[in-house]
Amino acid sequence: MTLSYMFAALLFILGVRRLRSPETARSGNSLAAIGMAIALGVTLLDQRIVSYWEILVGVAIGSVIGYVSAVRVPMTAMPQMVAAFNGVGGGAVAFIALAEFYQIHIGQVAGDRADVFFILAGILIGSVSFAGSAIAYVKLEELFLAGSVTFPYQKVANAGLLGAAVLLGINALAGGPLPLLSVWLVFLIALTLGVLLVIPIGGADMPIVISLLNAFTGLAAAMSGFLLSNEVLIIAGALVGASGTILTRLMSSSLGRPLNKIIFAGVGASPPAAAKKEEDEKPVNSVTPEDVAAVLNYDADSVIIVPGYGLAVAQAQTLAAELVEVLERKGKVVRFAIHPVAGRMPGHMNVLLAEADVPYDKLLDLEEINADFPETDAVIVVGANDVVNPAAKDPNLDSPISGMPVLDVESARRVIFIKRSLSPGFAGVDNPLFYQEKTMMLFADARQGLQDVIAALKESG
Structure with missing residues (x-):
């Protein structure tokens, strides 16, 4: 069994x-799936399993839900699905830990203080991940x-709740x-x-929150692995926790803000209505598709x-x-610029374009x-705002995207936005580039x- 687990890991x-x-x-996804299939198969051979029927019923229900969700979910809703599935993982760990503690409490199984510690850690981290992922969804x-x-x-309320959870955990541990x-009570507080x-996290920072909660679920799964003496669960949980943590730090750097500011500061609020009204009155250069085609045909080689x-x-x-x-048939050099937080999860745009x-x-x-x-003739911004907003670099502006590294599209010779309106992006910050x-x-x-x-490009020959 151990060798099979090592191979799966x-x-x-x-x-x-x-x-x-x-x-x-x-x-890579296929390799990981094969590893998980091996791990599950070997685990089902464990002599401690009491009822295979209950397991098979759970597997059947979960498989149907997972398959239907994966087939029906559009790419635009992939972040929501990731949040939901991540929350389910955290919740599963928390409930397993609760069940284990109950068995220890009634004397059905033996357990020492190390077991109780892993139970409390699994409950606290898994429950935070479960509830946080539900709110993210x-x-x-x-x-x-x-x-x-x-x-x-x-x-203050958050600190008080965390302190209460720690004290209650110490009471149970002792x-x-x-x-x-x-x-x-630790479960409910978590x-x-x-x-x-x-709930304070705004849309601009939601990709980071998803990554952080993913790391929480991995850590909780590792705690569950120690509790159940399951090597592959420890390794898989540690991998998820470590990769989620690394990704969270990378995303935090991409936004140009410390992680503690993202987690503990309310961001994402829209600008005041009066400011929006003033912005709407600014003149813009509204164009037709034929105008865009003319620029791309005659004024843009890159x-x-x-x-x-x-x-x-x-x-x-x-x-x-x-x-x-x-x-490219017209001899133009064309590339895509992908911002790390474009969309609502890391890699969202890469997956979409790879699909095409x-x-x-x-x-x-x-x-x-x-x-x-600066050497580019034309930039076409399709349905984006925050990731190209030069307001992020304005030292006098305190906004949800302040300090976030952005794509310097304003340096190009011509900027073309394909956008439904002048409404601000997900972070609620108006883009001064609209009015240049x-x-x-x-x-x-x-x-x-x-x-x-x-x-229009095809008609122009």
């Missing part, structure tokens, strides 16, 4: 390694709790009075903490396309790929392409706008 590690590149990500789905939700003394009640930690969440919502990735083909068979070498990240914008003379605003959703521009 090796496949996990190789799978995670291959997820680093879009070219190898599919095979409803915020991303825009069901309720949109924007940044704060209240007076929120940080064998104090009412240990079972203490553990249940659920409340998960909610309170995520073109960079910046995709955003609007492209994902409109499912316009195949049209973006078609635009590249049309422009855009060559991987055309997908360049912020560090690779930012220096090229060199900016062309094609007001349309990503799909219709790209279709019209492609048609």
Whole structure:
């Protein structure tokens, strides 16, 4: 059994390694899936299993839910699905830990203080992940709790709840009075903490929160592995926890803000209504698809396309790929600039464009392409705002995106926005680039706008 677990763990590690590149990500995902199948198969041979029927019923129900969800979910809703599945993992760990403590409490199984410690850690971390992921899901789905939700003394309340959970955990660990009640209270407090930690987070920072909660679930799973003496669960949980932590730090650096500011400060609120009214009165250069086609035909030899969440919502990735083909037939050099937090989860734009068979070498990240914008004739921004907003670099402006590294599209000779309106992006910050003379605003959703521009390019020969 141990050798099988080690082999499964090796496949996990190789799978995670291959997820680093879009070219190898599919095979990496397959390797990890094979490793998980081996781990599950070997675990089912464990002599401690009491009822295979209950396990099979659970597997059947979970498989149906997972398959239906994976097939039906659109790419635009992938962040919500990741949050939901991540929350389910955290919740599973918390309930397993609760069940284990109950068995120890009634004397059904033996347990020492190390076991109780892992139980408490699994309950605390898993419950925070479960509740936080649930809130992330409803915020991303825009069901309720949109924007940044704060209240007076929120940080004090969070600190008080965490302190209470620690004291109750110490009571249970030391064998104090009412240990079972203490553990249940830790569970309820952790659920409340998960909610309170995520409700202040605005849309611009949601990719980071998803990564952090993913790390929490991995850590909770590792705690569960120690509790159950299951090597593969320890390794898999540690891998998820470590990779989630690394990704969280990378995303935090991409936003240009310390992680503690993201987690403990309410962000994402929209600008005041009066400010929006003043912005709406600014003149803009509204253009037609024919105007855009003329610029691309005669004034642009080098073109960079910046995709955003609007492209994902409109499912316009195949049209973006078609635009590249049309422009390249005209002798233009075309590339994509991918911001680390474009969309609502890391790698969102890369997955969309790979789905449309855009060559991987055309997908360049912020560090690779930012220096090229001053030498670029035209930039086409499709359904993006925050990741190209120069307001992020304004030292006199305190906003949800202040300090966030952005794509320097304002340095290009011409900037073309395909956008439905002048409404600010997910972070609620108006973009001064909309009102510059060199900016062309094609007001349309990503799909219709790209279709019209492609048609105009083809008609112009």
